[in-house]
Amino acid sequence: MRGSTLLITVATVAIATISIIAVNSDAGRKKTNQRLSQIGPDVVAWAIGGQNSEDIDYGGSSDGIGGYSMATVSCNWGDTGLNWYGGTNNSPIIMQNMFRLKDGKFEQIGMQSFMKHSFCALSEPGCGDCEAAPCDILGIGCADTYWAGLNLNGDCPRSDVNAFTGEYPYPFTHSPSGPSATRGNLVVPNIDVDPALNSGARYFIEAMYIAADDHAAGNGDNNASYREIGFNSISDPYVLANGPQETMAGDPAIRAWAAIDSSVVLTEAHVPGEGLILIACKVSDNADGTYDYEYAIHNLNSDRSINSVEVPVGDASVSAVGFKDIDYNSGELYDNTDWSSSINAGTVNWNGATYATNPNGNALRWGTMYNFSLTTTAAPVDGEVQLGLFKPGGPDYFSMATRVPSAEAIDPCDLPLGVCPEDVDDDGVVAVGDLLAVVGDFGECGDGTYRPAGDVDGDCCITVSDLLQIVNAWGNDCSPWGACCFAGGGDWSCGMSNEASCLSSEGTWQGDYSSCDWNGGSVSCPQPGACCFEDGSCAEILATDCSELGGGFQGVDSDCASANCPVAGAGDECSSALIAVNGANPFETATATPSEGSPDDAQCEGTYLDWGNSADIWFLYVPSASGTVQFTTCDSNSYDTSMVLYQGSCDNQVACNGDGDGGNGCQQYYSEIDYDVNAGESYYIRIGGYQGETGPGTLTIE
Template sequence: MLHTSARNQVHRGWVFYFFILSLCCTTGVVSAQATDVFLFDLHDLGNFGSVNGIYAYSVGTTSCNIGDVELLWHADDPFHPVIGQEMYRLKDGTLEQIGVSWLKHSFCALSLSDCGPCQPTDCDTLGIDCSDPYSSGLNGQQSNLGPRSQVNAHTGVFPYPVDPPMPPFTNDIHRRLQVAEAAIDPALNAGALYFVTGHYVTPDDAEAGNGDNNVAYRQVSIGSSPASFPLNFVPGSPTEAGQPGIQAWQDYDPEVVIEEVRVPGEGLMLLGYKVTDLGAGEWRYDYALYNMNSDRCAGAFTVPASASASMSAIGHRGIAHHSGEPYSTALWTSAVSPAGVTWSTDNFLQNQDANALRWGFMYNFRIITDQPPSAGVATVTLFKPGTPSTVNVPVLAPIGSLVDPPVNLSCSQSATGVELNWTNPLPYNQVLVERNGLPFATLPGTATTFEDDTVAAGDYEYGLRGVQAGDASVAEVCSVTVVDLSIRIVDATGIAGQATMVMPLLASFSAQVEAYDISLQYPGDLLDVNDVTVDGTVAGDLNAEQVLVDVGDTATGFITAQVIMDAGPPFAGQEIPVGDDQPILLFDFAVAASGFVDGETRELNFVDGLGPDQVENRIILDGISYAPGVDGAVITFLEQPIFIRGDCNSDSSVNLADVIFGLTYLFAGGVPPECMKACDTDDTGNVNLTDEIYFLNSLFVPGSPPMPPPTGTAGPDPTPDSLPCF
């Protein structure tokens, strides 16, 4: 679909071309790789009136492909740019975001020459060094505006058509760049400056890692007509190509500092800040955190502050999502601790739709205090799980004394969770523990170790802060990946004289395992070890290449097993796969004929250091040895077996399935019953066809005699016989 008649064009291309060329050759600021969409110009403005004090606008944009590969621009699938628009106000020394739009889904690249010597293509791609203009009318076309919530700005991935479908637009402001009247009314905003921005996100540009130059801002003024408060470009104020709106704060106020908040392996945020001396011993600290393209978002922001600081104001401001976006609009809460002032929303586990700082949004934070500025480190806590969970950024802050952080911090998986160890370089009053950027525990100042036994499998980041006289240090950080490595043995019943009692060792692993060592203590006075084997287990199925077993048959016996899946060349990479309750070892015991009281219980316990080799219970993956979670077994010893008569298939219930199981065993070569006594439904001491007839009569023929005990619940045979039951 061509739409040249509706597309505004600009003609500064050759100036722009030589500008880009000079950057490439001199500063290295622009380094095109693969596709690279660059927001070159904001060229016209749309005004759409107001509804209930909310005004709607749009911004015309021109993009360029400064990469060396054609940029995909498909109208009917997700491989096309989406275009967002925002608005900012600079008032009383503070830049605030006052407006945001949904996203224009683009179609049909025109491949014009506003950026330089264009290599034109068809509608489905934007050619190399080519431009594509979108008028404010198209960027404000409500029927083709989609929600931001469905777009990952870091990867450029989004569903198209949008999914779930968009709610219908119901008025003139729906989905468009919305701004509250109070933020733009000239009568309420004397001396304020205003800026609009455009922002492109597209999959192939993001994949190439070129998503940081897809923005631009330009100064606008507000018309005096209350009917629309129309926007107009300020004469002599050109488009600041490749620059986000937050950059206007520094460009128009040289006292502002802007720092990158780069999320490792992910997107980019920017933190701007300014400290203002208010006189009379007070300072105002203003911070603005802007999320350019991080899908992990920000869920909390911490500014260090002295415990002795008197704070007369702590503030936060953000703008709301609109037009049916799923996110909460609740403002962040603030809390003061030894770490400083922390503003936060609900965490991801509490509410995935919490009001995190999503991409294309900027939130403001303010402190007014009697503490003068010092160099410090603020912390951005990321909203979505991952590693790292926090990113530090240098700032000026109301810090008192500087406290040295703990040193030599390490964190590692233990048998019960995660173990932290560190050294205190000086005496602390307290040690604060943070997990994934959030306060977790407060320890005595002398503590040098901590055990977190509440973790599940996953990635964790821990931070430690030392506290002296109420002031906390910067967090010292370590990371650990916790894998589910647990082994257990199911409780069992041993019958006097039982020749074989097989007990499997069950393993639950959330990562592939290359070897394991087992050290088990058993009651050697009541059990003899027939065999310890990997045959019939997942380790046996994968042909474990080294299995070393040692058995000590004393009254307190031991079993050790050391299993390596791939012990020698040619190395084929055999590993125990991820899975729950997989058998990895079988213990086959014989039960003593006497020597215990009926109903006596004994334990099989995992005990480290048994046997001549002092084997410890360890699981090895990626060459690293871990202590697994362990759960031993209880064995109940009985002089005679207990069972439920009629439960021929040993599933703890009595029904027609037991009849079928018994008939299959008798006449079709079926599996032998585990307990022949249970199949002896007429209690004659034999199992044959008469038992199945007796069983069917008791189930379905009224007046037939019931089955003899034990029925309903398991119990011993009141008429002993020689039928086996183990």
């Protein structure tokens, strides 16, 4: 039940002949009992964010930055035990990242600069045919769990780790610093996850395990995994559904973009003698003779790192060159200075620091993803970009296949006109401003590099014909159409309209020229679910609306008929205990607070009660007959519970249990107590969680 390790792999990149793999489909998750059948140990982040229940912690915010942590479950897919010697440099490191897909761009928004150093593998069942081993070995086909609370406040700096070899020094060279809310945690700006500021955004968490023996066996390219999540609010991330199958094991998060958007081209280059680099490219036709190119480059495990990118553009005109990186935090040594960009003869270039001038300069290092963008007048073709290597030790550059602007520029006048060319001033309506714009440029013609803005009839010159066409279209509404999302779910959750019509219909506008996903388009409208309020009431609304109303979102596709919406404060203390009956009694501890007085775990030593200061819920049970009664929290959709039984009063503890065994259809760790009760006597059942875990559950009394 304890320990799981996220490790990040650093790979070195070399120039030369590179094997390119194009990926445009969703890579399937490795199912239970399925391993890669490779030689040697092979650790993977098998489940992240909780296995059978949600487990993502929010540590608080400081200066507009939030700190988070996720649960991670490792699995050994190999045919040899994986070393797990705690307190040494021969134990896995666990790394965490966060990404956002918004407005057609996939960006890294969160990084854990100081990672978790694992200490003991429990060789748990669940991810394969587990061959259990001692604590310092993760057995073949075995799992090991680190809850979100254990992954908080990491202490291993990324700068200490070579992700290609899996090697790092121990003790570590320096420690994290900063406010406790963010120090050593997964750090994310509040504005990037605030639902009110990110309509239509989708979020992905990523975890990675790094281990020297895994890398030495050649199994370092499948250590990272991702999972989609959502945000009810800055402090309330949630999983979309429970179960280990929700984690895409062995796939870094960048692959999610290609799986979601069929227009994204993903290529991967395994550099000879080094690690894996992935490039995702999306090209958008602006219907005005220009194309937007968006590149996301992810360094999975290259230690040499990347410090320059060159995209060929031929004779095309270039504008709107952009760059986005992710800042290191918590006192990590690396510099966060942005790369420079330049438009040169036939190329667009981005450059970071050189190793010779600053070994701690801002390079695209392992476990990070940077974005590069440009707008050109050239349509996309298959080609190559050139990547420069930061650290010495081999060739200085290598090339990767992707989509690039064509070498020859396209005459914009050869391209079709936009949807509403008469709206020359682009204010959404054909009116006086458009007529004046045409008159002002009357007689102008294109020269092969541009189309005059007032050319509304498509002949590449501004003439009387253009004036007449504007007059004929006078008053037309030319505001862009796009996708509009409505609460309600099903096929009708998305419709096409302009922004004004969408908002007047109380919909959520998804952006100009966005499209609904009925035929595989880019918009996936948020779906409603049950929202619980403090008075116990429930409404089926969107997560963002639930958050604004102060409710607790129960997940996409949940409904009020099955949701457990307790009244605030009910059952939070023994004095207000909920009345328990024979059969199922639902509960929720996420909104509970810790009660005074910790249980005595001596009565259930060895069952991992590990109560600490856990939030808890109380039940009062008065049996109608004497005999043996079973109290169990077995519920496949629940979390890792701990349970204590009191007889007669709230302080007379008679039994406790952390982990039960032998149950069918249960979560991985549930609690169970069998006790001889007396008819008419009061029994208080106190339910908390292992190391403070919280969530929904069911107390069943039989």
